[in-house]
Amino acid sequence: MRKLLIYLKDYKKESIIGPLFKLLEATFELIVPVIMAHIIDIGIKNHDTLYIWKMGAVLVIFGILGLTCSLLAQYFAAKAAVGFGTALRHDLFWHIENLSHAEVDKAGSSTLVVRMTSDVNQVQSGVNLVLRLFLRSPFIVVGALVMAFTINWKAAMVFVVTVPLLAFVIYGIMVITIPLYKKVQRELDEVLLTTRENLTGVRVIRAFRTQKLERETFEHKSDMLMDIQMHVGKISASLNPLTYIIVNAGIIAVIWFGGIQVNVGDMTQGEVIALVNYMTQTLLALVALANLIITFTKALASAGRINEVFAMKPGIVDGNEKESAVQQTEEPKTAVSMEDVTFYYQESKEPALEHISFTAKKGETIGIIGGTGSGKSTLVSLIPRFYDVTEGRVFVNEKDVREYKVENLRSKVGTVPQKAVLFHGTIRDNMKMGREDASDEEIFEALKTAQALEIVENKPGKLDTVLSEGGKNLSGGQRQRLTIARALVRNPEVLILDDSASALDFATDANLRKAIAEDTNNMTVFIVSQRAASIMHADKIIVLDDGQMVGYGTHQELLKQCEVYQEICYSQFSKEEVQDHE
Ligand SMILES: Nc1ncnc2c1ncn2[C@@H]1O[C@H](COP(=O)(O)OP(=O)(O)OP(=O)(O)O)[C@@H](O)[C@H]1O
Known part of the structure; x- marks a missing residue:
């Protein structure tokens, strides 16, 4: 007391x-x-x-x-x-x-x-x-x-x-x-x-x-x-x-x-x-x-x-950016990379991720696929430093994430979590959580890319439409699209979509991916999904199985080399469909 x-x-x-x-x-x-x-x-x-x-x-x-x-x-x-x-x-x-x-x-x-x-x-x-x-x-x-x-x-x-x-x-x-x-x-x-x-x-x-x-x-x-x-x-x-x-x-x-x-x-x-x-x-x-x-x-x-x-002391503290900024002279070519990353959740004896290494260049789209509980969400949560790695290193713009000020790092990385959460308030208020000074024009731009324009336009109040707590007066798919738009408003350098299009129909999902690829300038996008269709066009695909990276490459490469990937694809498409995509 x-x-x-x-x-x-x-x-x-x-x-x-x-x-x-x-x-x-x-x-x-x-x-x-x-x-x-x-x-x-x-x-x-x-x-x-x-x-x-x-x-x-x-x-x-x-x-x-x-x-x-x-x-x-x-x-x-x-x-x-x-x-x-x-x-x-x-x-x-x-x-x-x-x-x-x-x-x-x-x-x-x-x-x-x-x-x-x-x-x-x-x-x-x-x-x-x-x-x-x-x-x-x-x-x-x-x-x-x-x-x-x-x-x-x-x-x-x-x-x-x-x-x-x-x-x-x-x-x-x-x-x-x-x-x-x-x-x-x-x-x-x-x-x-x-x-x-x-x-x-x-x-x-x-x-x-x-x-x-x-x-x-x-x-x-x-x-x-x-x-x-x-x-x-x-x-x-x-x-x-x-x-x-x-x-x-x-x-x-x-x-x-x-x-x-x-x-x-x-x-x-x-x-x-x-x-x-x-x-x-x-x-x-x-x-x-x-x-x-x-x-x-x-x-x-x-x-x-x-x-x-x-x-309880916050486990994630600001890094000393000034010190490390001196070392960075050239414009980085790599957006995100991991170096032999192993991660254990607190009080867990089994690693959620083991020896993960990959490199994502600026502007690339990286797909992450794997069975449920394979570590997909955990992997992407290490990029904005929601958790710190147990071993290894995570880099954003070729700088260890632990060297950034947390706020600065998270302004570069936009995350759309698995569970779409909106807050009580107008759609505009929710969009401005992405960036406080975003203009209506920028918000509409983001809504368009996120395939969410029609949701707003069909509402009489447009951007002033009031959302109830948790956005409960919207459908699951509408909520997902609005949370994607919210992340896009920030115009982040890295965008993480953590299974955030799972409630969308295949056509909207495809339109969303196409729009993100076309509208986002040099943005590096991580798409986590259990649907092969959502990630097969990505520049690189990471295949996870029980915390291990069992495959890394393009759709074609993985179809030839990675058993787990083949299994996923063949369980979701017919042989002909898979070959069509090859
Ligand atoms: N907050 C947590 N605390 C402890 N263990 C966790 C936590 N979150 C996830 N795990 C465990 O870590 C492992 C990986 O979980 P993760 O959520 O990354 O899987 P996922 O591939 O994203 O699964 P899904 O596709 O079902 O979302 C699982 O074994 C899970 O039980």
């Missing part, structure tokens, strides 16, 4: 003023029983109505002042806590954005969402409550004790017994409930994760008609959450009867001893009433302190989980 407190640095003033106002309010609260005592001992005893009115007015003024202080304290504490939460959320988001694919894979995106949202909220509530009550509650308890002693030390001895007893009971209940509250938090996380997964995968769930199973799983998790909440609720509920028994016993004792003191003339009736008030104030302050500690413990647990995310 201490590490996170730096996010309060812009709210130092609020963090001090808030608790101070709360202390001021507590001071007014501590004075009230004394005024009450005076009303009883002077006003009522002497039938002095004017005195009672005057003191009543003082009480009202104190009440208004107390309320004002309380509101101000609330305002400053809330301002500091919300500011803290916002700054923390921004930094956490920024940090997560900078994590590489490897760290996100390891943590899991759902967990990161929960930490960004509910954990940050929990810490924010903790800060708010601490600022308001951390000083106030102990101040009231100590203040009430001191006031009780100043009134009558003998009667105040009741406090000496009652307050530790109360503290002991509250502490005992906290010791039992705090681990249970942590469990509640964990169960709540489970419910949140299940909800998120269900909502994002709702179409798949419906398609496979697994709603019943999903509902049962959800109900099970939700029931578990309810059971544990009921359990902890019952224990917490025993706090009230137990503490009230102690306080009422204390009040009886105060009245009992107070009565004796009044009889012998050592105390007044008003003072007895004041002691009773102090007893009640102590109880309320201790209960508030217990709630504060419970919330604070939950906030601590959340802070720990947030710190775990901050502790």
